Amino acid sequence: MKHYLILFTLLFISLAGFSQNHIIPLWENTPPLQKEMSLQEEAIQEGILRISNVQIPTIEVYLPTKQIATGKAVLIFPGGGYGILAYDWEGTDFAKWLNSQGIAGIVVKYRLPISKSLTDPKEVPLLDAQRALRLVRHQAEEWNIDPNQIGIMGFSAGGHLASTLSTQYAHQLDRELDSIDLLSARPDFSILVYPVITFNERFTHGGSKKNLLGENPDPDLVTRFSNELNVDENTPPTFLIHAQDDQAVPLENSILYYQALHAAGVEASLHIYPKGGHGFAFGMGRGAVANWREVLLDWINNLN
Template sequence: MKRIGILLTLLVFGNISLAQNHLMPLWEGAPPLQKEMDLKEEAVQEGILRISNVQTPAIEVYLPTKQIATGKAVLIFPGGGYGILAYDWEGTDFAKWLNSQGIAGIVVKYRLPISKSLTNPKEVPLLDAQRALRLVRHQAEEWNIDPNQIGIMGFSAGGHLASTLSTQFDHSIEREMDEIDQLSARPDFSILVYPVITFNDRFTHGGSKRNLLGENPDPDLVTRFSNELNVDENTPPTFLIHAQDDQAVPLENSTLYYQALHAAGVEASLHIYPKGGHGFAFGMGRGAVANWREVLLDWINNLK
């Protein structure tokens, strides 16, 4: 009987844990800027879960138990060069960790601009990011979230999307709107992890630039999506982390953005580690960079 009681307890708590996360599509019906095609999302688990060809963008919501909930939430944009999403490595793993800190972790499965079903590919990631943040604000009361404490976290190309949202949250295109679209898409804070920031040829990540804007993009588009050029006083407080030995996305991406934030009077924190490379995620086994999450938590807890 004792063993049965233990088993029942585990089942009950297991169900409670499972009930804390769920998937919610961003859009009712067909997403905007997408034509009907017989395309399928692909997911490949090879050490990292890589998702490609997203056709139904969604948020995967992980909520902490009410006993430890702080009211804060972080939307997470996984990286992958705008070609795939490193969905667990830079997504769900962090959502679960944030939950352990009393913070809602919400992974954004955004559409990728290389999909053939998109009618205006360059606008789609930002459109999905705006919708994701507005949808969380719309659901804030139900999910025990303070609508004024919703931040974002982006890794690599996901960091480019997060910095685009931070600087272009009010950008709009002609389309049908609903009540959720009336809410603000401005993040309350931003966390950028080895981010792609600039599309300046000298420092950019060529794959991310090409996948978002195509070959030989218009110079005006390069300027628009070089986010260090679009910072102003309304850009949210930002935490940046980068490794000096990053061979994929040069360190200058973070330093250029930090300099722009500082010049605009925006609260910012820049952390550079000598080693870590690119794509280190939690940083385990890579030396001092493994401590970056503790530094981040201190920053989050001391935000005004």
Template sequence: MKKYFILAIFFSIPLLNLAQNHTLNLWPGTPPLQKEMNLQEEAVQEGILRLSNVQNPQIEVYFPTAQTATQQAVVIFPGGGYGILAYDWEGTDFAKWLNSQGIAGIVVKYRLPISKSLTDPKEVPLLDAQRAIRLVRHHAEDWNIDPKQVGIMGFSAGGHLASTLSTQFDHELDREKDPIDQLSARPDFSVLVYPVISFSEQVTHGGSKKNLIGENPSQDLIDRFSNELNVDKTTPPAFLVHAQDDQAVPIQNSILYYQALHASGVKASLHIYPKGGHGFAFGRNRGAVENWTGVLLDWIKNLE
């Protein structure tokens, strides 16, 4: 009881100046499924800020002004093949853009399964993703967020994590838990940008698959993380965007997920552009795909 009281104090400090961004640890102390190895996170800025070897998972929260706030929030998972995080290109840049639309943007610095400090690597990204959305709901009142309007956005392998959270939000492990773990981890909607969805050999992104579940995974493990196979009527509505000329993650990933959502009666919107390649982010100077964020905003505004 004493431990839970301390946790409640630690996670319940009101953040009064919502004009600034804030960074919070996902977990108090050593995160679950991790052993202390004194490893250091690495950050390389070469056009894109690439983070690797994450040991202390966090969320970085960006707030809109009070005058423009819609009370919606989007939790963002940058991509990087489960090997790095393209932290600004597919993370903080989008959080700031969401702010300009009155939406809180929360970037997740999640642990990557290739880290040597993890005791069960395949479970860790989902565990951090669940914790991130629960932490946002825990702070919803202080942050002027409606806990029933918390969506997620994922890019490439971050899209795989977002679709895993969308289909396995109630997946639980045998571990010590605190009151925040009792909150729902189900997203209210998802935005999947050139996402890895399937680990099926014909359509997957090999690097993401290898980094998450290893070189020779069992068929059961492949099926578990082929998220088109795990959609049901509880899966949240999704907006998917992909480029037809994507040479890294085939468009079949988005198509398979859309078809599964449609078959389960889940509302979904699929947008495929002829050009854009992979990793186009905002799509600047890449033709028609540059307009995808405007289409997304219309979709978010019309969510029911």
């Protein structure tokens, strides 16, 4: 009996060590637009895991079992005003939920523009987002993912980054490229959850705008990063969700983006709930908004 107990214990440890999630750096060596400094990433767990001062951007990959895999994947950009990342609340928790639906969930730990190690802070989040999507496309066959069914999901400021990637996926910087950089960074679909969209003074989230562009940004940069102004017919199909009582990021952000998508002939779905506030994530205990994920799954399953 003792012999079998030992074998069972060893088998359990072996299976526990075979995890479906793994972490991969986005870049080899020092990432672009970053100088070598003795800065350390910070992580604080106080109900929500808040990560700041990211120096090594990564993707954390959660793959569903092959028996239920749909071939779809979603890259997740946690929010945090471009100052921190709400890494579990708007990241790994959703990756695990997507796995249960047969969808690969991939959390992007992107660099934040307030880091002192960055040489051109405004460009860095988009650069990391482009790289993350290209890297997943590069690994698609190995990870049992359809390279034409890779979407993105962004929350709050992560929604701003996701909408920036949706409208500026082809933006190029003058830098040395590798084979992964030659792949398309265009998402196949986009999910924006209480997103920051515009940097228009009337409706923007001031903290996100300041952290990305600085105190008194050039008007041309305000226009460039007001993503409702950059939608065209090639912007991917988009699902938007917002609460009417959001006091941090006004509802108009989602409405402006939806109107731009509709005008460009892009398939879009806008869902507004009367209550939920900001940062509701799964929406548990906040009334009808808790059902938004079921609505999202219907939308994903019916994408053309």
